[in-house]
Amino acid sequence: MNYTWNWGIFFEPSPEGTGTYADMLLSGLLWTILTALASWAIAFCLGSIVGVMRTLPSKAARGFGTAYVELFRNVPLLVQMFLWYFVLPELLLPAAGAWIKQLPNAPFYTAVICLGFFTAARVAEQVRAGIEALPRGQRLAGTAMGFTVAQTYRYVLLPNAYRIILPPMTSEFLNNLKNTSVALTIGLLELTARARSMQEFSFQVFEAFTAATLLYVLINVVVIVAATFLERSLTIPGQR
Amino acid sequence: MGLRDSLLPAALAAALAVAPAAAQELTGTLKKVKESGAITIGHRDSSVPFSYLDGSQKPVGYATEICLKIADAVKANLKLDKLEVKLVPVTSATRIPLIANGTIDLECGSTTNNADRQKQAGFTNTHFLTATRYVAKREKKLDTIADLKGRTVVSTSGTTNIRQINEANAARSMGLTILPAKDHAEAFLMVETGRADAFVMDDVLLASLVAGSKTPDAYAISSEALSKPEPYGIMLRKDDAPFKAVADAATAALYKSPEGKALYEKWFTQPIPPRGINLKLPMSEAMQKTFANPSDSPDPASY
Amino acid sequence: MFANLDFGVIVSSLPYLFGQGMVFTVTLTALAASMGVVLGTLLAILRLSGVPGVSHLAKGYVELMRSLPLVLVIFWFYFLVPYIGAWVVRSPTPIQVGAFASALVTFTLFEAAFFAEIMRAGIQSIPKGQTAAALALGMTRAQVMRTVVLPQAFRNMLPLLLTQTIILFQDTSLVYVLSLTDFLGAASKVAQRDGRLVEMYLFAAVVYFLICFTASSLVRRLHSRVAIIR
Numbered sequence: 001m002n003y004t005w006n007w008g009i010f011f012e013p014s015p016e017g018t019g020t021y022a023d024m025l026l027s028g029l030l031w032t033i034l035t036a037l038a039s040w041a042i043a044f045c046l047g048s049i050v051g052v053m054r055t056l057p058s059k060a061a062r063g064f065g066t067a068y069v070e071l072f073r074n075v076p077l078l079v080q081m082f083l084w085y086f087v088l089p090e091l092l093l094p095a096a097g098a099w100i101k102q103l104p105n106a107p108f109y110t111a112v113i114c115l116g117f118f119t120a121a122r123v124a125e126q127v128r129a130g131i132e133a134l135p136r137g138q139r140l141a142g143t144a145m146g147f148t149v150a151q152t153y154r155y156v157l158l159p160n161a162y163r164i165i166l167p168p169m170t171s172e173f174l175n176n177l178k179n180t181s182v183a184l185t186i187g188l189l190e191l192t193a194r195a196r197s198m199q200e201f202s203f204q205v206f207e208a209f210t211a212a213t214l215l216y217v218l219i220n221v222v223v224i225v226a227a228t229f230l231e232r233s234l235t236i237p238g239q240r
Numbered sequence: 241m242g243l244r245d246s247l248l249p250a251a252l253a254a255a256l257a258v259a260p261a262a263a264q265e266l267t268g269t270l271k272k273v274k275e276s277g278a279i280t281i282g283h284r285d286s287s288v289p290f291s292y293l294d295g296s297q298k299p300v301g302y303a304t305e306i307c308l309k310i311a312d313a314v315k316a317n318l319k320l321d322k323l324e325v326k327l328v329p330v331t332s333a334t335r336i337p338l339i340a341n342g343t344i345d346l347e348c349g350s351t352t353n354n355a356d357r358q359k360q361a362g363f364t365n366t367h368f369l370t371a372t373r374y375v376a377k378r379e380k381k382l383d384t385i386a387d388l389k390g391r392t393v394v395s396t397s398g399t400t401n402i403r404q405i406n407e408a409n410a411a412r413s414m415g416l417t418i419l420p421a422k423d424h425a426e427a428f429l430m431v432e433t434g435r436a437d438a439f440v441m442d443d444v445l446l447a448s449l450v451a452g453s454k455t456p457d458a459y460a461i462s463s464e465a466l467s468k469p470e471p472y473g474i475m476l477r478k479d480d481a482p483f484k485a486v487a488d489a490a491t492a493a494l495y496k497s498p499e500g501k502a503l504y505e506k507w508f509t510q511p512i513p514p515r516g517i518n519l520k521l522p523m524s525e526a527m528q529k530t531f532a533n534p535s536d537s538p539d540p541a542s543y
Numbered sequence: 544m545f546a547n548l549d550f551g552v553i554v555s556s557l558p559y560l561f562g563q564g565m566v567f568t569v570t571l572t573a574l575a576a577s578m579g580v581v582l583g584t585l586l587a588i589l590r591l592s593g594v595p596g597v598s599h600l601a602k603g604y605v606e607l608m609r610s611l612p613l614v615l616v617i618f619w620f621y622f623l624v625p626y627i628g629a630w631v632v633r634s635p636t637p638i639q640v641g642a643f644a645s646a647l648v649t650f651t652l653f654e655a656a657f658f659a660e661i662m663r664a665g666i667q668s669i670p671k672g673q674t675a676a677a678l679a680l681g682m683t684r685a686q687v688m689r690t691v692v693l694p695q696a697f698r699n700m701l702p703l704l705l706t707q708t709i710i711l712f713q714d715t716s717l718v719y720v721l722s723l724t725d726f727l728g729a730a731s732k733v734a735q736r737d738g739r740l741v742e743m744y745l746f747a748a749v750v751y752f753l754i755c756f757t758a759s760s761l762v763r764r765l766h767s768r769v770a771i772i773r
Binding site for chain 3: 205206
């Protein structure tokens with residue numbers, strides 16, 4: 001194999017002049033985590049709302065929820081990324097479009113919004129499944145107690161549903177984290193993008209990608225461990 | 241076996257003296273081409289006019305034609321009746337790994353030949369000289385490198401240009417936001433749609449992107465350059481002397497002949513596909529010298 | 544705004560978009576899905592085999608693939624496949640692998656991990672009594688797997704396998720990062736050449752939506768049928 005390994009490459013200065021190649025990858029890791037957390041915040045809130053809407057008695061609410069999920073689930077993420085980044089500013093008033101484009105860190109905000117809306121559709125499906133998995137009696141009991149619909153959800157259905165769907169939500173969180181790499185196509189300097197830049201500057205393809213791989217595996221392990229603790233601390237004593 | 245071994249040094253000397261390779265033990269790319277009956281050329285999407293896709297999405301361009309000449313020379317050298325030419329799209333970011341891992345045999349585009357890259361790949365004789373500048377909307381009135389201070393600029397990932405702008409940014413602490421784009425078209429698009437203020441690239445590519453845009457008058461190319469004119473070369477695998485010898489001989493012969501000049505004029509001074517744009521870039525003095533004395537030197541000072 | 548949009552560019556590039564782009568996307572999806580299901584089933588069987596080294600290896604592979612972003616995996620394999628190929632055929636130099644073949648290997652190996660998880664659930668859903676009964680009848684383990692467990696597992700998991708294939712269909716758009724000409728790649732090449740981003744990306748979104756929505760509606764109908772039979 002005519003490939004020259006050089007594992008010391010990480011400690012050599014990168015041509016960007018701001019540190020070593022290792023610093024470059026770590027800054028990418030930071031952007032990945034930041035994007036994942038910010039977009040997850042949107043996805044969790046919006047997804048919960050849409051998911052709840054799909055279980056409400058109101059036909060209009062259910063219709064809207066279904067339309068949202070179908071729309072965001074049936075268009076590839078990369079296409080959605082392009083729609084937010086390239087298409088949306090052109091469809092707004094020129095002044096508004098120009099303002100969006102001039103934002104500092106525009107790729108970051110675009111990626112956060114795009115991933116937030118995209119993942120919300122998946123979160124909504126989990127929330128709906130969680131609510132539907134509860135015995136019908138819980139909803140009826142809430143009503144019998146004189147709760148309004150909102151109170152039934154707030155105090156009865158959602159606390160139980162979120163506990164049920166914690167494991168699938170963890171994997172949605174991880175999917176969201178992995179999907180941040182798609183944002184490299186709109187110029188977000190996250191981990192995969194940084195690994196690619198490192199490969200281009202140093203020509204050490206395999207070292208760069210190996211490091212990125214290990215970092216991704218590491219984040220996965222951290223998230224899974226954290227989710228296990230969360231699950232344990234949220235278990236209602238005596239249930240199941 | 242014994243007889244062959246004793247004859248080997250003599251045969252080797254003879255083979256090195258006479259160019260045709262068919263009789264000798266083939267190695268590297270030539271061997272691969274002989275065995276498979278095919279040569280693979282990496283081409284670009286949007287390196288106008290070097291290597292890009294025309295109206296029917298077929299790869300064309302100045303460097304593409306040079307590569308086809310090299311393929312012809314390889315075919316003649318190996319005495320093949322038929323040589324299949326496969327075309328594979330590459331990007332700035334993928335071209336060097338793909339040369340190294342054998343996916344492509346020749347990369348014809350606008351690849352700067354420098355000492356750093358020579359550690360990874362080989363280059364044939366220089367086919368163009370270009371300096372790094374930037375393009376911006378005329379209304380922004382940007383002209384020197386200092387004008388860029390604090391702005392967002394884009395460059396194509398994997399190019400020498402993005403490296404140069406990164407180095408300049410660090411050296412002069414300019415506070416730039418530097419976005420990497422997948423290819424030149426995407427980078428120019430960032431400037432066109434206002435996502436970036438300037439696109440840092442080889443001036444010839446900028447000129448062709450501007451000429452091909454919807455409103456060529458709306459863009460201005462900086463007068464100050466970030467680098468001296470640097471040589472472009474066709475890239476091939478490193479340490480493959482027999483293949484490089486064939487490619488060097490073919491390109492040298494082409495550049496010295498009137499055909500080379502005609503080829504240059506076809507792509508730089510006449511209307512080119514897909515929309516009949518004329519780049520109007522007659523051959524510079526340095527280019528004329530390079531064509532008269534073909535060289536594969538990576539040193540800008542030698543041109 | 545909408546006034547200066549030109550949807551004519553879509554009509555004139557239709558043959559390229561579908562003749563080349565969509566053909567690439569569909570071929571890649573179909574081949575990667577069928578090979579991925581086979582490999583995934585194999586991985587699931589190995590993982591459930593209980594043979595110490597083997598089942599850990601299969602588990603490790605599945606977990607690794609599932610923890611990496613597809614974009615990174617695409618880059619990995621694009622540069623790595625020629626070396627792997629060289630190692631497989633014992634060639635001293637990296638062998639040449641075309642862009643399509645490389646993408647096919649990437650998606651097959653990546654999606655196999657996801658298909659493996661589906662098939663594992665499918666195999667585990669078959670009651671243990673069936674296996675015990677078949678073994679009692681004198682069938683070998685391989686026979687039990689082939690004639691009793693897998694046919695039912697496939698049938699039960701068919702909707703999930705098809706849903707995963709729809710996801711795969713969407714994921715193939717990521718070959719964009721390698722400048723390959725899939726449907727989205729073709730659309731973006733036309734978009735950038737003619738400066739018609741808005742029209743082309745909207746059109747691409749509509750086409751993807753129609754195909755995926757129709758396909759997932761069909762899968763849902765199939766799902767309810769399979770459920771009834773069961």
